[in-house]
Amino acid sequence: MNDNNNKVFYITTPIYYVNDIPHIGHAYTTVACDTAARYKRMKGYDVHFLTGTDEHGQKIQTAAQAKGESPQQFVDRIHMKFRELCKALNASNDDFIRTTEERHIKVVQSMFSKLIEQGDIYKGTYSGYYCVPDETYVPENAMGPNKTCPDCGRPLTIMEEECYFFKASKYVPQLIKFYEEHEKAVMPKIRYNEIMSFLRGGVKDIAVSRTSLKWGIPLPNDERHVVYVWFDALVNYASAIGYLDDPEKFAYWWPHVRHMVGKDIIRFHCVIWPLMLLALGLNLPVEVFAHGWWTVEGEKMSKSKGNVVDPFEMVKNYGLDPFRYFLLREVPFGNDGDFSELALVGRINSDLANDLGNLLNRTLQMIRSYRGGVVPSLNGEKSDLSELSGQILERVDEAMNNYAFDEALKAIWEFIGRSNKFIDETMPWKLAKDESQNKNLDFVLANLYEALRLSALLVATVMPETSKRIWEQLGIDEDPVKYNYDSFKWGEGSGNKIGKSEVLFPRIDIDEWKKARKAKEEEKKLQESAAVIEHEEEISIDDFKKTEMRVARITKCEEIPKSKKLYKLEVDLGYEKRTVCSGIKAFFTPDELVGKTVILVTNLKPVKLCGVESNGMILAASVKKDGVSEKLTLLEPEDKSIPLGSRVS
Numbered sequence: 001m002n003d004n005n006n007k008v009f010y011i012t013t014p015i016y017y018v019n020d021i022p023h024i025g026h027a028y029t030t031v032a033c034d035t036a037a038r039y040k041r042m043k044g045y046d047v048h049f050l051t052g053t054d055e056h057g058q059k060i061q062t063a064a065q066a067k068g069e070s071p072q073q074f075v076d077r078i079h080m081k082f083r084e085l086c087k088a089l090n091a092s093n094d095d096f097i098r099t100t101e102e103r104h105i106k107v108v109q110s111m112f113s114k115l116i117e118q119g120d121i122y123k124g125t126y127s128g129y130y131c132v133p134d135e136t137y138v139p140e141n142a143m144g145p146n147k148t149c150p151d152c153g154r155p156l157t158i159m160e161e162e163c164y165f166f167k168a169s170k171y172v173p174q175l176i177k178f179y180e181e182h183e184k185a186v187m188p189k190i191r192y193n194e195i196m197s198f199l200r201g202g203v204k205d206i207a208v209s210r211t212s213l214k215w216g217i218p219l220p221n222d223e224r225h226v227v228y229v230w231f232d233a234l235v236n237y238a239s240a241i242g243y244l245d246d247p248e249k250f251a252y253w254w255p256h257v258r259h260m261v262g263k264d265i266i267r268f269h270c271v272i273w274p275l276m277l278l279a280l281g282l283n284l285p286v287e288v289f290a291h292g293w294w295t296v297e298g299e300k301m302s303k304s305k306g307n308v309v310d311p312f313e314m315v316k317n318y319g320l321d322p323f324r325y326f327l328l329r330e331v332p333f334g335n336d337g338d339f340s341e342l343a344l345v346g347r348i349n350s351d352l353a354n355d356l357g358n359l360l361n362r363t364l365q366m367i368r369s370y371r372g373g374v375v376p377s378l379n380g381e382k383s384d385l386s387e388l389s390g391q392i393l394e395r396v397d398e399a400m401n402n403y404a405f406d407e408a409l410k411a412i413w414e415f416i417g418r419s420n421k422f423i424d425e426t427m428p429w430k431l432a433k434d435e436s437q438n439k440n441l442d443f444v445l446a447n448l449y450e451a452l453r454l455s456a457l458l459v460a461t462v463m464p465e466t467s468k469r470i471w472e473q474l475g476i477d478e479d480p481v482k483y484n485y486d487s488f489k490w491g492e493g494s495g496n497k498i499g500k501s502e503v504l505f506p507r508i509d510i511d512e513w514k515k516a517r518k519a520k521e522e523e524k525k526l527q528e529s530a531a532v533i534e535h536e537e538e539i540s541i542d543d544f545k546k547t548e549m550r551v552a553r554i555t556k557c558e559e560i561p562k563s564k565k566l567y568k569l570e571v572d573l574g575y576e577k578r579t580v581c582s583g584i585k586a587f588f589t590p591d592e593l594v595g596k597t598v599i600l601v602t603n604l605k606p607v608k609l610c611g612v613e614s615n616g617m618i619l620a621a622s623v624k625k626d627g628v629s630e631k632l633t634l635l636e637p638e639d640k641s642i643p644l645g646s647r648v649s
């Protein structure tokens with residue numbers, strides 16, 4: 001993240017496919033970019049942060065069809081979810097681009113024309129194995145077993161089409177040279193090595209048009225083709241900052257562009273895109289950082305497994321800032337990680353409620369009790385904490401420049417831990433009892449106040465709202481996110497009048513949480529089994545009329561010694577009493593049943609069950625799993641005064 005030329009920083013997320021609703025993977029890249037953007041702003045940089053949606057291609061066309069909508073209607077509707085996600089995550093993006101916008105379409109077409117004119121795009125025929133859902137041809141040596149896609153495992157189909165090709169191979173030596181000279185252009189190192197060995201293995205020309213689908217940007221010279229979705233999508237980074245319409249704006253931001261992406265799309269960003277840029281005569285991105293992937297409680301996240309983590313739900317259940325903190329703290333950026341709600345709850349309780357929350361509470365309480373709520377003076381002396389603060393600022397800076405968010409947070413929490421220890425060591429409550437220790441107590445309280453002022457400032461990039469709330473409690477009016485890190489000076493808070501205290505992060509009771517989660521899982525299971533609908537064959541109204549159902553009241557209930565499931569019931573139909581065996585023992589006690597008004601099927605042939613003759617059947621609704629009822633409720637007439645024996649139809 002170093003940029004010594006001048007203080008300009010342009011950062012992008014990938015543009016998200018709108019064939020699906022947002023999940024934690026999308027939230028992750030957005031939060032990481034947002035944090036990087038916020039950091040640079042607080043370091044005095046001019047920052048442009050771009051995100052958006054990728055709205056063309058086969059996946060979208062198929063998803064729209066499945067919903068019975070036109071692709072345009074579909075993308076207009078779903079892309080809003082990604083805008084809402086930005087809001088829900090408090091992302092500070094300066095722009096949001098959609099690939100269906102005019103400003104983008106004309107740039108794609110213009111770049112395409114330029115490459116045709118200069119002979120870097122030519123017409124040919126393409127034939128190969130194609131993965132329809134992933135929209136990529138798969139080279140034969142990369143196919144999975146039985147000609148499947150190496151990425152998603154689905155079967156490949158042979159495709160042959162007239163196609164326009166981009167002369168990617170021509171620019172490969174130039175790209176290798178660039179990477180040799182710019183080792184930080186692809187990060188982390190493992191991805192740099194991966195890209196270098198891929199490039200050295202040779203790159204074929206790339207098919208950049210399709211005739212097989214309609215939902216895309218038409219080629220400027222040949223309307224039968226649409227632009228390959230990745231060519232289209234990558235261009236967003238240039239079209240959003242005025243490549244065509246606003247050359248000045250483009251020239252300002254472009255030399256400072258850096259992309260953050262998931263490791264799965266690194267070849268598109270570190271091979272295809274730079275080759276396109278070389279052909280177009282544009283600067284290459286300063287950095288591309290590839291982060292890892294999240295699994296969920298040890299498993300790959302997938303719709304079919306039903307374990308997709310919904311970021312909106314996480315924010316609703318645990319709060320935005322704790323969620324942002326967890327995403328960036330839990331896993332070293334660049335590595336894969338495992339998401340678990342229990343781990344999130346653990347971090348809330350230990351790091352946030354305990355470490356940070358307690359430091360704030362204890363400090364403010366002491367300033368209130370011992371100094372009437374006014375921050376005393378430092379007396380110009382240095383403390384362990386003031387010395388450490390300088391080191392922490394440097395460590396955080398270095399970590400943030402390397403996108404090592406977890407390292408930055410670790411450094412901040414070391415400082416918070418040290419500050420909590422400082423309270424235990426200096427024991428202000430003892431100093432307060434001794435008049436002669438007045439100055440010492442001032443010194444301790446002022447240092448603690450400064451430690452909090454700095455800690456809040458340092459967490460502002462990850463937890464902007466929390467940071468503001470802490471400063472409010474410290475009695476500082478300013479919004480920390482507008483503060484410049486370099487202007488922080490230890491001791492400037494002396495004389496401040498502290499504000500009202502409130503709990504920052506309420507502790508979550510783990511036992512209660514586990515209970516609630518278990519109940520939720522059971523509820524979900526029940527809903528899932530209820531959703532398995534098995535239909536009977538169609539019957540006529542006359543068939544239905546053959547079933548005689550009447551209102552009855554249960555008047556007696558007895559156990560049947562031989563049966564675990566059945567009760568022997570006496571039911572009163574008004575005009576007669578009957579004996580009925582009913583398999584509802586698991587759900588009711590005899591006391592609960594006697595007196596209930598129910599619906600009885602009265603014209604069933606009598607059967608003998610466990611030695612008892614049953615003359616009818618009581619109606620119930622149930623959720624079954626593997627043929628066994630897991631939940632059951634009896635059907636009862638709404639108005640219990642309806643006469644017994646009334647017919648149900």
Ligand code: MSP
Nearest residue numbers: 014015016017025026054233234261262263293294
């Ligand atoms: N539309 C393309 C990007 C085009 S950029 C010119 C795309 N979109 S995506 O919606 O499928 O993925 C967007 C990002 O989400 C990718 O960076 C991807 O790595 C990331 N993630 C998707 N699932 C993920 C996890 N389970 N974990 C972390 N990130 C993951 O690709």
